[in-house]
Amino acid sequence: MRYLVRRAQRLVIVLLAVTLFTFLLVNVLPGDVAYEIAGTEATPETVAAIRKSLGLDRPVLVRYFEWLGGILTGDWGKSLKSSEPVWQAIMARFPVSFELMLIAQTMALMLALPLGIISAYRAGRRPDKVIGTLAFMSVSMPAFMFAILLIFLFALKLEWLPATGYEPLSKGLWANLKPMILPALSFALVEWTILMRTLRAEMISVLQEDYISLARAKGLGDGRILLAHALRPSSFSMMTLLGLQVGRLIGGAIIIEEIFGIPGVGRLLIGAVYGRDFVVIQGCVTFIAIAFVLVNFLVDIAYSLLDPRVRVSGAAHG
Amino acid sequence: MNRNSSRVRARLLALILATVLATGPTYLAAQAPKKGGTLTVALETEVVGFDAVKGGVLGISGEIALRAVQESLITANQEGEFTPQLATEWKASADGKSWTFKLRPGVKFHDANELTAEDVAHHYNRILDPVNKSASRTFITPIKGAKAIDKHTVEFELEHAWLPFLPVIASTGMIGPIPSKANVTADKQQRHPVGTGPYVFQSWQSGDRIVVKRNPDYWNKDHVYLDEVVFRILPDTQTRYASLLSGQVDIIWTDRGATIHQGLKEKSIVSHVAEGAGMEFTLLNTRNEPLKDQRVRAALAHAYNQDAIINVSWEKTRPAVTHPFGPMINCGEVKYRKYDPNKAKQLLAEYGKPVKTNIIVTATPRGREAGEIPQQMFKAVGIELEIQPVDQVTLVQRVLSRNYSMSGWRVADGLDLSPQIYALVHSKSSYNLGGYSSPELDAMADEMRTTNDRKRQHELLCKIMEVVNEQALFLYRGGGRHYAFARPRVKNLPHIWRGFIDVTSVWLEQ
Numbered sequence: 086m087r088y089l090v091r092r093a094q095r096l097v098i099v100l101l102a103v104t105l106f107t108f109l110l111v112n113v114l115p116g117d118v119a120y121e122i123a124g125t126e127a128t129p130e131t132v133a134a135i136r137k138s139l140g141l142d143r144p145v146l147v148r149y150f151e152w153l154g155g156i157l158t159g160d161w162g163k164s165l166k167s168s169e170p171v172w173q174a175i176m177a178r179f180p181v182s183f184e185l186m187l188i189a190q191t192m193a194l195m196l197a198l199p200l201g202i203i204s205a206y207r208a209g210r211r212p213d214k215v216i217g218t219l220a221f222m223s224v225s226m227p228a229f230m231f232a233i234l235l236i237f238l239f240a241l242k243l244e245w246l247p248a249t250g251y252e253p254l255s256k257g258l259w260a261n262l263k264p265m266i267l268p269a270l271s272f273a274l275v276e277w278t279i280l281m282r283t284l285r286a287e288m289i290s291v292l293q294e295d296y297i298s299l300a301r302a303k304g305l306g307d308g309r310i311l312l313a314h315a316l317r318p319s320s321f322s323m324m325t326l327l328g329l330q331v332g333r334l335i336g337g338a339i340i341i342e343e344i345f346g347i348p349g350v351g352r353l354l355i356g357a358v359y360g361r362d363f364v365v366i367q368g369c370v371t372f373i374a375i376a377f378v379l380v381n382f383l384v385d386i387a388y389s390l391l392d393p394r395v396r397v398s399g400a401a402h403g
Numbered sequence: 404m405n406r407n408s409s410r411v412r413a414r415l416l417a418l419i420l421a422t423v424l425a426t427g428p429t430y431l432a433a434q435a436p437k438k439g440g441t442l443t444v445a446l447e448t449e450v451v452g453f454d455a456v457k458g459g460v461l462g463i464s465g466e467i468a469l470r471a472v473q474e475s476l477i478t479a480n481q482e483g484e485f486t487p488q489l490a491t492e493w494k495a496s497a498d499g500k501s502w503t504f505k506l507r508p509g510v511k512f513h514d515a516n517e518l519t520a521e522d523v524a525h526h527y528n529r530i531l532d533p534v535n536k537s538a539s540r541t542f543i544t545p546i547k548g549a550k551a552i553d554k555h556t557v558e559f560e561l562e563h564a565w566l567p568f569l570p571v572i573a574s575t576g577m578i579g580p581i582p583s584k585a586n587v588t589a590d591k592q593q594r595h596p597v598g599t600g601p602y603v604f605q606s607w608q609s610g611d612r613i614v615v616k617r618n619p620d621y622w623n624k625d626h627v628y629l630d631e632v633v634f635r636i637l638p639d640t641q642t643r644y645a646s647l648l649s650g651q652v653d654i655i656w657t658d659r660g661a662t663i664h665q666g667l668k669e670k671s672i673v674s675h676v677a678e679g680a681g682m683e684f685t686l687l688n689t690r691n692e693p694l695k696d697q698r699v700r701a702a703l704a705h706a707y708n709q710d711a712i713i714n715v716s717w718e719k720t721r722p723a724v725t726h727p728f729g730p731m732i733n734c735g736e737v738k739y740r741k742y743d744p745n746k747a748k749q750l751l752a753e754y755g756k757p758v759k760t761n762i763i764v765t766a767t768p769r770g771r772e773a774g775e776i777p778q779q780m781f782k783a784v785g786i787e788l789e790i791q792p793v794d795q796v797t798l799v800q801r802v803l804s805r806n807y808s809m810s811g812w813r814v815a816d817g818l819d820l821s822p823q824i825y826a827l828v829h830s831k832s833s834y835n836l837g838g839y840s841s842p843e844l845d846a847m848a849d850e851m852r853t854t855n856d857r858k859r860q861h862e863l864l865c866k867i868m869e870v871v872n873e874q875a876l877f878l879y880r881g882g883g884r885h886y887a888f889a890r891p892r893v894k895n896l897p898h899i900w901r902g903f904i905d906v907t908s909v910w911l912e913q
Binding site: 177 | 641
């Protein structure tokens with residue numbers, strides 16, 4: 086319980102710092118949303134009138150605390166540009182980004198787990214070298230490059246999968262999954278390498294532990310040793326990385342969402358940054374910060390499930 | 404011999420007749436409009452909103468979507484001819500200061516309210532009311548107000564005769580299309596537009612799509628064919644193009660040279676190209692040295708090679724221009740300063756001081772080109788140009804606050820460009836961004852604004868551009884030419900003009 090309270094305290098401090106910093110940063114940028122709304126043909130008088138009507142002529146800190154007061158009472162404000170309620174805008178996009186993250190991480194794990202285990206088991210031998218080379222090639226390419234190549238191959242040439250779009254689950258499972266495969270794969274093809282290399286490194290070290298030698302001496306098969314005895318203790322660093330990656334992807338994969346026309350949090354945020362829609366920027370940043378902290382909190386809990394020593398240590402200190 | 408040739412001719416005729424009979428009905432059937440289906444249109448930018456006061460400037464993306472939902476009193480084609488839409492007839496007073504419109508009776512808004520003169524008057528008066536600070540007001544200030552004479556008659560009162568009046572009434576931006584007064588008063592128009600149009604607004608997921616469905620009670624429902632239109636927001640050009648090729652969208656438009664060339668060569672899609680008016684140009688701020696000096700500006704104009712910009716930056720997808728009026732007005736060369744580096748050097752020698760200035764550009768590939776190409780051209784004659792990359796919002800802010808020396812800008816395509824030209828050159832206009840003024844230019848602009856004679860208006864517009872070119876106030880970066888690409892199943896897509904695509908009469912070959 087005390088642990089949870091400490092975490093919650095940290096969350097509040099992180100959120101205050103992040104939102105204030107973002108608010109100030111957006112305000113030192115030249116230009117504001119009034120210019121975006123007024124358009125290029127507007128007169129300076131029209132822009133000034135729009136600024137006033139939006140309250141942008143008031144001091145930065147006054148606006149920040151007003152926004153903060155709103156958040157504390159559950160009011161995330163409305164977009165300065167479109168008047169769309171910010172909470173509604175985020176909630177409309179979050180399931181999309183979350184689904185993309187979930188599929189991408191599942192794909193990455195499906196690649197990283199077996200290849201990481203094989204690589205560790207055959208460390209320094211041909212399978213390890215082949216997997217290492219593949220991983221090196223894969224990590225050398227940015228996700229957007231994979232995106233372009235995948236669109237070219239699977240959408241334009243083979244016409245198997247759509248190049249862009251998003252369909253909600255209500256339109257059917259396949260209709261929903263089909264446009265998600267290429268963007269998720271674009272991510273997975275980069276993310277799996279980091280997970281695989283981490284798992285490999287840790288598993289090589291675990292495989293040299295005494296209890297593994299004991300298991301071998303008892304005549305246990307390689308498969309059982311790897312999966313039942315070596316995999317769990319080798320997964321801690323990979324779990325940490327997974328948590329960080331999930332947090333990052335919840336924040337929106339801006340370029341991938343842009344390339345595949347996916348209406349996620351990333352596109353909402355980047356659109357708001359370009360348009361200086363600070364209410365939307367603040368809402369997105371706050372939401373991402375909360376999500377990031379919560380995901381890493383869940384990863385901490387997952388540690389204790391994976392390793393009883395963490396639980397004991399936590400109890401001893403807590 | 405004669406008999407043989409008669410036989411051959413008879414056989415040929417029979418063959419032709421048989422071919423015509425065999426293929427004719429198929430051909431005719433193929434051209435007969437078919438009802439049903441969903442059309443997906445890719446939009447380039449997100450829409451701010453549909454309220455004429457809260458939504459700011461609608462932009463082409465918003466116009467395309469709003470056109471499906473709301474209608475104007477009249478419509479215009481690219482030849483400048485006006486046809487009835489919500490108004491069946493209209494006439495001006497002898498002095499051109501009053502216009503009366505008779506509304507089509509029995510037209511219903513999507514919220515079931517009947518269209519009346521009150522709706523029209525309320526819409527225009529709301530934009531014109533200075534208290535509301537509508538961004539659209541700038542463009543229609545010669546209109547004093549609108550009033551309902553009876554249920555189906557609305558009258559507009561103008562400050563003076565104003566030729567752009569009908570083009571403004573026929574426009575498809577925030578000003579022309581009439582919303583339901585009840586919906587506007589209920590403060591719902593911004594996110595949920597209600598009009599009289601062929602399609603009823605269904606949903607809008609910001610950053611993703613706007614969906615409209617066929618209006619079963621539309622006053623001209625026999626000419627509406629689609630069940631649904633989905634407007635998908637896809638800002639990236641390559642994404643739009645890939646979506647078109649792989650069938651996720653039916654229509655896209657673009658101004659990117661590389662995509663245009665790909666599209667024109669691609670056999671699986673249909674290209675639509677339309678010449679237009681308007682232009683991209685570099686605005687010179689004449690308030691400060693060295694651009695205050697006409698010789699320096701003229702030197703810049705002579706050192707500047709518009710053809711090179713069009714070849715490199717637009718990949719020859721736009722025409723070089725000497726004025727922004729496109730094919731609508733034939734102004735000729737209007738003293739356009741041609742590329743002549745020697746003349747530029749001579750003018751600089753007359754000026755006698757080193758010239759160093761700067762340009763603000765957007766931090767995009769095209770923005771960089773707009774700075775780097777002229778930088779090299781000016782360097783060749785001894786002018787030093789510093790490039791300052793900024794984002795779009797900052798660029799607009801700096802230009803509107805006059806904190807710039809040179810900047811990219813544009814004259815938007817339209818049926819009548821005279822309000823934009825007036826605003827750019829008149830000394831009393833707050834939109835005179837370059838800061839140049841002269842009594843001669845003011846007199847011409849005033850007469851151009853108030854004349855009731857279209858020919859005289861065109862003459863004056865050309866004369867104004869002569870002064871603009873002589874004074875070297877703008878450096879032209881290409882005129883208007885619009886490109887749209889569609890899948891072959893899209894039929895009856897009207898001629899695109901101003902970059903605007905009207906999809907309301909489209910039908911799909913299933």
